[in-house]
Amino acid sequence: MPWRPGEDLRALLELVAPAGCAGCGRAAHRLCPDCRWQLGLTGPRPWRPTPCPPGFPPTWSGPAYEGVVPAVVVAWKEQDRVDLTPVLGAVLRRAVGSALAGSPEHRDAVLASSPVAVLPAPSARSSTRARGRSPVRELAVVAAGARRAVVPALVLTRTVADQAGLSARQRAANLGGAVRLRPGLAGALAGVPCVVVDDVVTTGATLAECARALREAGTGGVVAATVAATPRRSATARRPALPPAGGPD
Numbered sequence: 001m002p003w004r005p006g007e008d009l010r011a012l013l014e015l016v017a018p019a020g021c022a023g024c025g026r027a028a029h030r031l032c033p034d035c036r037w038q039l040g041l042t043g044p045r046p047w048r049p050t051p052c053p054p055g056f057p058p059t060w061s062g063p064a065y066e067g068v069v070p071a072v073v074v075a076w077k078e079q080d081r082v083d084l085t086p087v088l089g090a091v092l093r094r095a096v097g098s099a100l101a102g103s104p105e106h107r108d109a110v111l112a113s114s115p116v117a118v119l120p121a122p123s124a125r126s127s128t129r130a131r132g133r134s135p136v137r138e139l140a141v142v143a144a145g146a147r148r149a150v151v152p153a154l155v156l157t158r159t160v161a162d163q164a165g166l167s168a169r170q171r172a173a174n175l176g177g178a179v180r181l182r183p184g185l186a187g188a189l190a191g192v193p194c195v196v197v198d199d200v201v202t203t204g205a206t207l208a209e210c211a212r213a214l215r216e217a218g219t220g221g222v223v224a225a226t227v228a229a230t231p232r233r234s235a236t237a238r239r240p241a242l243p244p245a246g247g248p249d
């Protein structure tokens with residue numbers, strides 16, 4: 001197997017000085033029971049950003065992106081803590097279940113054993129290349145389970161600026177028209193109810209843009225599910241915690 005500089009160096013360092021809990025740093029835990037508990041504390045709940053971008057799909061999410069949650073998500077996404085994929089995937093799976101149950105069209109498809117597509121929100125190609133993996137797609141596979149197909153059909157049509165640090169309006173402009181379906185997949189998804197999944201929803205610009213692309217391609221209804229959601233704050237409150245750099249939203 002070829003030497004993978006970043007990954008293998010991290011593995012070596014891990015042998016010398018094992019990392020602590022991804023959430024709180026406590027030694028001797030990859031993810032301590034307290035942090036694991038906090039990830040599952042807030043069950044799936046319907047979530048809408050404020051302000052809500054046009055076309056934002058009905059969305060279910062797990063915990064608020066605060067407390068230990070940002071540290072866990074950043075460790076998973078940016079520090080190659082792939083051991084956290086099953087933990088975060090389980091949180092996302094519950095959100096997907098609620099999103100399916102909350103939409104009559106999706107619920108009927110599940111009951112009839114008709115196809116329902118799970119689509120990872122697209123990542124900027126540069127960030128995927130830099131990481132050497134597609135974290136959200138890995139998460140989608142865990143969340144979809146064995147009975148549902150993960151269809152990585154959503155792609156960015158152009159380079160978008162890193163969403164971190166952009167305002168809601170800037171994020172919407174940054175992403176406007178930036179998502180499309182991979183050529184040849186629109187036919188396979190025609191009329192199929194879709195669930196878009198992502199790690200963190202902040203302004204909703206990414207999910208709204210994914211939903212627009214799917215609707216224009218003639219899919220069935222679109223709902224969405226995310227692991228976590230940035231907490232609502234009033235316009236005068238301090239800025240919400242931003243999700244890790246590199247992801248579109």
Ligand SMILES: [Zn+2]
Pocket residue numbers: 021022023024025026031032033034035036
């Ligand atoms: Zn912890």
